[in-house]
Structures are given as structure tokens and as C-alpha cells.
Amino acid sequence: MTPREPRHEPQVLLLVPTGEGAGLTSACLGLIQALDTIGLKAGFLKPLRQDELNGPGPDRSCALVSSTLGLHPPAPIPQAEMERLLREDRLDVLMEQVVELQDRALSTAGDGTPELLVMEGLVPTRHASYATQVNAQLAHALNARIILVGSGDLAEPRALAEQLDMHARAFGGIGSARTLGCILMRLHNLPGGGDDSGLAAGTAVPTLDEPLLAELRRHSPALATDRFHVIGMVPYAPALSAPRVLDVARALGATVLNEGEPERRVLSTSLCARSASNALHIFKPGSLVVASGDRDDVVLASALATMNGVPLAGVLLTNGFLPGENMIEMCRPALKTGLPVISVETDSFTTAQNLGQMGNDIPMDDLERAERVANFVAAHIDLQWLKDHLSRGYTRRLSPSAFRHQLVKLAQQADRRIILPEGAEPRTVEAAAICQRRGLARCVLLGKREEIEEVARQRGIALPEGLEIIDPDRIRERYVAPMVERRTGKVNALTAEAQLHDNVVLGTMMLQLDEVDGLVSGAVHTTANTVRPAFQLIKTAPGYRQVSSIFFMLLPEQVVVYGDCAVNPDPDAEALAEIAIQSARSAQAFGIEPRVAMISYSTGESGSGADVEKVRQATRLAREQAPDLLIDGPLQYDAAAIESVGRQKAPDSPVAGRATVFVFPDLNTGNTTYKAVQRSARVVSVGPMLQGLNKPVNDLSRGALVDDIVYTIALTAIQAAQRD
Numbered sequence: 183m184t185p186r187e188p189r190h191e192p193q194v195l196l197l198v199p200t201g202e203g204a205g206l207t208s209a210c211l212g213l214i215q216a217l218d219t220i221g222l223k224a225g226f227l228k229p230l231r232q233d234e235l236n237g238p239g240p241d242r243s244c245a246l247v248s249s250t251l252g253l254h255p256p257a258p259i260p261q262a263e264m265e266r267l268l269r270e271d272r273l274d275v276l277m278e279q280v281v282e283l284q285d286r287a288l289s290t291a292g293d294g295t296p297e298l299l300v301m302e303g304l305v306p307t308r309h310a311s312y313a314t315q316v317n318a319q320l321a322h323a324l325n326a327r328i329i330l331v332g333s334g335d336l337a338e339p340r341a342l343a344e345q346l347d348m349h350a351r352a353f354g355g356i357g358s359a360r361t362l363g364c365i366l367m368r369l370h371n372l373p374g375g376g377d378d379s380g381l382a383a384g385t386a387v388p389t390l391d392e393p394l395l396a397e398l399r400r401h402s403p404a405l406a407t408d409r410f411h412v413i414g415m416v417p418y419a420p421a422l423s424a425p426r427v428l429d430v431a432r433a434l435g436a437t438v439l440n441e442g443e444p445e446r447r448v449l450s451t452s453l454c455a456r457s458a459s460n461a462l463h464i465f466k467p468g469s470l471v472v473a474s475g476d477r478d479d480v481v482l483a484s485a486l487a488t489m490n491g492v493p494l495a496g497v498l499l500t501n502g503f504l505p506g507e508n509m510i511e512m513c514r515p516a517l518k519t520g521l522p523v524i525s526v527e528t529d530s531f532t533t534a535q536n537l538g539q540m541g542n543d544i545p546m547d548d549l550e551r552a553e554r555v556a557n558f559v560a561a562h563i564d565l566q567w568l569k570d571h572l573s574r575g576y577t578r579r580l581s582p583s584a585f586r587h588q589l590v591k592l593a594q595q596a597d598r599r600i601i602l603p604e605g606a607e608p609r610t611v612e613a614a615a616i617c618q619r620r621g622l623a624r625c626v627l628l629g630k631r632e633e634i635e636e637v638a639r640q641r642g643i644a645l646p647e648g649l650e651i652i653d654p655d656r657i658r659e660r661y662v663a664p665m666v667e668r669r670t671g672k673v674n675a676l677t678a679e680a681q682l683h684d685n686v687v688l689g690t691m692m693l694q695l696d697e698v699d700g701l702v703s704g705a706v707h708t709t710a711n712t713v714r715p716a717f718q719l720i721k722t723a724p725g726y727r728q729v730s731s732i733f734f735m736l737l738p739e740q741v742v743v744y745g746d747c748a749v750n751p752d753p754d755a756e757a758l759a760e761i762a763i764q765s766a767r768s769a770q771a772f773g774i775e776p777r778v779a780m781i782s783y784s785t786g787e788s789g790s791g792a793d794v795e796k797v798r799q800a801t802r803l804a805r806e807q808a809p810d811l812l813i814d815g816p817l818q819y820d821a822a823a824i825e826s827v828g829r830q831k832a833p834d835s836p837v838a839g840r841a842t843v844f845v846f847p848d849l850n851t852g853n854t855t856y857k858a859v860q861r862s863a864r865v866v867s868v869g870p871m872l873q874g875l876n877k878p879v880n881d882l883s884r885g886a887l888v889d890d891i892v893y894t895i896a897l898t899a900i901q902a903a904q905r906d
Contacts, residue, residue, distance in 0.1 A: 193299070200332040201332075202235075209329075212556050213563065223296045225299045230264050231258040231260055232310060242545075244258070273319055287299065314352050315352075321360060322581055334366070342366070343399075411571065427448060465494065470498055497524075584773075590622060592903070593623060597621070602628065612641060622895060654683075689701050702895050705886055713881060720879060731746050731748040736867070743776075746846065749849070769843050779838070781818070797815050801816065880897060
């Protein structure tokens with residue numbers, strides 16, 4: 183198989199809020215803005231919508247990112263669709279949809295692929311009790327690093343430290359490689375708050391409050407480690423939370439009596455319950471004066487203050503009372519300066535309560551505020567540290583969701599014709615129907631039409647239009663002569679005709695003659711029944727002397743490759759080296775960065791004996807034959823798979839603790855291990871996929887599920903396209 187270049191996905195930074203009101207969207211805006219100032223291009227993705235926070239209409243976060251930063255992320259998956267899949271226990275399907283959104287976000291990010299993708303996680307609310315679970319799955323599906331977004335009062339450092347500790351546990355804890363750090367937003371009692379004037383992206387980062395950090399570390403020592411960093415400490419700036427009079431009118435459903443300048447900012451709200459002469463202190467810049475509509479003295483005082491040059495935010499009249507025409511005329515000069523006046527039906531006390539319940543979210547049409555927030559947050563982020571640490575100590579992994587999405591996408595692009603010799607086998611019929619409908623392959627079922635249609639009826643399967651059914655009795659005769667020619671001296675016409683009664687042999691001949699592009703069998707046949715005709719008729723590809731197999735093991739956080747678990751009982755060192763190289767190339771062809779571990783019962787030089795020596799020699803041969811690959815061995819399984827064990831047992835190995843391709847010393851070890859992992863850990867395994875043949879033939883386990891067959895058909899179609 184021709185390897186394809188590994189897909190260099192941008193690093194995903196998943197911003198996870200510790201609660202409502204943490205300033206999640208503001209943190210995303212600021213982080214993207216700040217990354218841009220140090221030359222790192224970032225895209226944005228909000229994969230999942232939350233209606234209770236967003237309200238009706240377009241998604242607020244996506245709209246703000248688009249208007250402020252010029253990015254055009256795709257619309258998030260609707261909350262109803264997300265919750266339906268969660269109820270149906272189809273989290274894997276939801277994550278595949280997220281991976282598809284990621285592809286779309288990258289394709290619409292402008293010129294070139296972004297180096298980073300900033301992603302907004304779910305906000306934990308009373309309704310969204312599933313937020314933590316889904317955020318953890320998002321991190322796994324997109325191989326994302328976590329930045330926690332929190333807020334609080336610096337007078338309570340213990341509560342802040344415990345909040346970070348608690349939310350980090352879903353991602354392996356504060357000390358894990360996945361958890362990168364935190365951005366603390368809207369911090370009260372932090373120097374630098376209260377004024378955003380002069381702060382813009384690119385401004386020197388203010389010194390982090392060291393006494394506060396020391397206090398946080400005292401309550402959470404993990405905060406002091408190099409694995410977790412306080413990336414930003416953003417002070418609370420009231421001016422950045424100031425709504426416009428326009429926003430107040432929308433929130434309260436107010437009637438606009440004088441539009442004036444609706445963009446004026448409400449820096450404070452003052453309820454005037456006393457006479458105007460006793461409340462002169464409320465008539466100050468940015469103040470929204472709230473009073474009953476029949477309080478002519480307050481209305482006049484507001485007009486006088488305006489005419490004296492005090493830029494009030496506006497006047498809000500309550501109780502449904504409106505000033506008389508004479509009063510309006512008297513205030514006309516003030517109204518002409520742009521003073522907004524709005525009115526509500528509720529009484530003053532209720533109106534004040536409603537004002538207090540207004541959220542701090544940035545309206546999607548408030549471009550000015552969004553830009554100021556982005557610049558202010560960016561100016562309080564330690565960007566140099568972030569730039570220096572984005573890749574350190576973190577291994578890129580292909581997640582199961584990304585792998586499945588990639589299989590579907592590549593198979594659809596391949597558009598290959600795949601023969602299924604076990605045409606009337608129920609699981610195979612269902613898998614063929616699924617593949618045909620989803621465009622994963624043009625499937626051909628070998629079998630009697632009436633038998634296949636009866637199977638479909640019994641299982642409630644609708645056979646899609648375009649699904650081919652070929653009766654083997656009608657075509658068998660024309661393959662006799664080509665088979666005799668292919669196996670000259672080994673079969674004659676009589677024996678060839680007899681062998682072609684086996685549909686696997688017949689399908690293999692169709693493949694050999696390029697009438698189909700690949701073959702999948704094994705749901706009811708043994709591996710030998712599937713593989714033997716391929717050895718005899720297809721034969722090995724140039725440069726290989728044997729056929730081997732791999733399984734793609736969909737572990738919870740990543741996809742790894744196991745080989746050989748199905749074909750070669752006891753390969754010698756030369757054969758084992760070839761299996762390692764074949765397996766690495768296959769992994770690379772499917773987007774997995776190959777780091778090959780040659781598995782044994784000992785690591786390095788710790789063991790001796792013929793079995794260990796075989797693995798040691800195979801490692802040396804594989805390195806000589808493929809110096810471009812990372813290959814190491816012998817390694818015990820735990821030393822190959824677990825980072826901490828790898829550092830202890832093989833500290834200088836480029837593979838230990840990071841392996842993605844596991845090559846077992848013999849079939850007994852490989853088959854036992856794959857089945858133990860598959861069944862005990864409930865891991866989906868895709869395969870076995872045969873490698874080293876001239877054309878793609880793949881075997882199924884006789885216990886294969888419908889999904890296993892679907893993905894194997896997709897694999898086969900991709901192999902065929904890559905061979906071409």
C-alpha cells in the first residue's frame with residue numbers, strides 16, 4: 183500500500199468553563215486575538231449549541247467571532263440533536279459529527295490551514311448536567327488540550343483553586359499532559375481592573391499577581407507544576423460589561439420614546455425614588471436614570487444635566503406613565519443632543535430587579551464591545567509561555583471518532599466496487615445496504631437474488647437502488663479459462679470449475695481480472711478460506727515476500743495498530759521485520775503517525791533467550807530496511823503503551839510510552855492480545871486488514887458485527903484507491 187503523508191492537523195485548544203458566567207466566549211475572542219499578535223493563525227469552532235444560554239437566532243459566539251475576527255466557523259450542532267444522540271447512547275455518532283464540523287471549520291478558516299483551533303466547550307448548567315462528560319469526549323475525539331476558564335473573587339483563593347482542581351479531573355487532573363492551564367476571567371480585587379483604556383492586543387502582558395499565585399499554589403500544589411500554567415489573569419473591568427441602552431430596551435421589552443443615541447453605554451443604573459433635588463449625585467456620565475414616568479422633576483433634572491454637558495446613558499420611565507406634551511417640548515433641546523428615553527409598564531422596583539438579572543453576554547451586533555473585550559483579554563494572556571509550551575510533552579493521537587470520520591470520508595472519495603462473496607449472509611446484506619446508502623462503496627453481493635431478498639425481508643432491510651446482486655451460477659463458467667491460465671500446471675478446467683463453486687474463489691478471480699476493486703469475506707468462512715485464494719491468485723505485491731495482517735484497535739483515546747494477529751503463526755526475524763514495516767506503512771496510510779514497538783516479554787537488554795533474540799534481530803533488520811521509521815524493541819507492552827512505564831524502563835527510546843503500532847512476536851501472542859483487549863475493554867477492532875497483497879482482500883472475524891463489516895468494506899475501498 184502506498185503510504186500517504188501524515189495529516190498535520192492543527193493543535194486543538196478546548197476552552198472548558200468552570201461554570202456559568204465565566205466569560206467563555208470573551209476568553210476565546212481574546213485568545214485568538216492574542217495568538218494572532220505573535221504570528222500564530224488560529225481558527226474557531228463551537229461544536230455544540232446551548233439554547234438556554236444563546237436564545238433564539240444565530241449562535242452568538244460564532245457571530246461574534248465572525249464579525250470581530252473575520253473567521254467564519256460552521257454553525258454548531260443543534261442542542262436537540264445533541265441530546266437525542268445522548269439519550270440513544272450514541273455518543274460516538276455525535277463525536278463523528280463534531281469531527282466533521284472540525285473539517286469544515288478548517289476549510290473555512292481563510293488562507294492556509296490554521297496552526298491552532300480554539301474550540302468552545304459546553305457550559306455546565308442546571309439543564310446541561312451532561313456538560314462535563316461531553317467536554318471530556320470532545321477532548322478525546324479531537325485530541326485537544328484543555329484550557330480551563332474560571333472566574334471568582336481573589337479574596338477567596340481556596341475556592342478558586344478547588345474549582346480548578348475539580349473541573350480538571352475529567353481530563354486527567356491538573357498535572358496531566360492534556361490539561362494545559364487556565365485563564366482566569368473577571369477577577370475581582372485584581373490590580374488593573376476597572377479601566378480598559380489603552381489596553382490592546384500586543385500590549386505588554388501585565389505581571390501576574392505573584393502573591394495570588396502563591397496562595398493558589400498553597401491550596402493546589404499542582405498549579406505550581408510546569409504541566410499547568412495560569413495562562414491569563416483578566417481583571418474585572420465594569421466598562422467591558424456595560425450594555426448599550428439598545429440592549430436594555432431589548433431585554434426589558436421597552437417602548438422607545440426617543441431613540442437618540444441607542445449605542446450609549448450604561449455604566450451604572452440609578453433608581454430615583456427621592457425628589458430630584460435630593461438625588462443630584464445620580465446624574466453622572468453613563469448613568470441610566472430610572473424613575474416613574476409621572477416624576478416630572480426627574481425628567482427635567484435629566485434634561486438639565488444633559489444640557490449642562492453630562493453625557494447620561496439615558497432615561498428609563500416606569501409604571502407605563504408618559505410625560506405630557508408640554509413636558510416633552512420643554513425637554514426637546516436635551517432630546518436633540520441624543521438622549522435616549524425608553525418606557526416600561528412595570529413598576530420601578532420590578533424594573534430594577536429585571537435590570538439586575540440582565541446577563542453579561544456580548545450581543546452579537548455589539549462589534550465595538552466585542553473588539554474591546556478581545557483586546558483587553560489578549561493583553562492579559564501570557565502568550566510567550568503559551569507559544570513555548572503548545573507542543574512540549576504532548577503526543578499527537580488519532581482518536582476513534584476522527585478515525586471513523588476519516589474512513590467514511592476517504593471511502594466516499596474512493597468510490598470503489600467491492601465484492602462480497604457471502605452474499606446471503608444476514609450481517610453482510612445489512613452492511614452492504616448501509617455502505618451503498620452512505621456511498622462508502624459500490625457493493626456487489628454474490629448469491630441468489632431470491633435468497634438475498636428473503637434475508638432482507640426477514641431483517642427489515644431495505645435494499646437500496648444500485649446495490650448489485652450477481653448469481654454465481656450465471657457467471658462461473660467464464661472464469662474457468664482465466665483461472666487455468668493463472669495457475670498453469672496446478673489446475674485444469676475440471677478442478678478450476680470445481681474450485682469456482684466456492685464464492686470466495688469466484689470473487690477472488692473477479693478481483694484478479696480487475697472487474698472489482700476489492701474483496702471482503704470471513705463472516706462465515708475461516709481466515710484460511712479467505713486468504714488462500716488470494717495467495718494463489720492475487721499474490722504478493724512487489725517488494726514483499728509475504729502477506730500479513732493488522733487490526734485497527736479503537737482504544738478510548740486513540741487508534742493504534744496491532745500486527746500480525748491473523749495470518750503468520752511463527753514468523754522468523756526477517757518476516758517479523760517485514761511485518762513491522764508493512765504495519766507502519768499501513769498505519770501511515772490511514773493517518774496514524776507510526777511509532778513501532780516490537781513487543782516481547784522483556785524490554786531492552788533485560789532479557790535473553792531465542793524468542794527475545796528474534797525480536798531484537800527483527801528490530802535491527804527493520805531499522806536497516808526503513809531508516810525513516812521510528813522502530814524500537816524489544817519492548818514489553820506496558821513499556822510501549824504507558825508513558826510513565828516507558829520513561830522508567832526505556833528512558834532513551836523514541837517509541838516507549840508513545841507507540842502507535844504494536845508488532846507481536848507470533849500469532850499466539852498477537853491473536854490472544856487483540857481478543858483480550860477487544861472483549862475485556864469493550865474496544866472496537868477494525869480488521870483484520872491484509873497487507874502485502876497485490877490487490878485488497880480483507881478477512882472478517884466470524885463474530886463480526888454489522889459495523890465491523892461496514893468499516894472493513896470502507897477500509898478495502900480506501901486500500902484500492904491508494905493502490906491505484
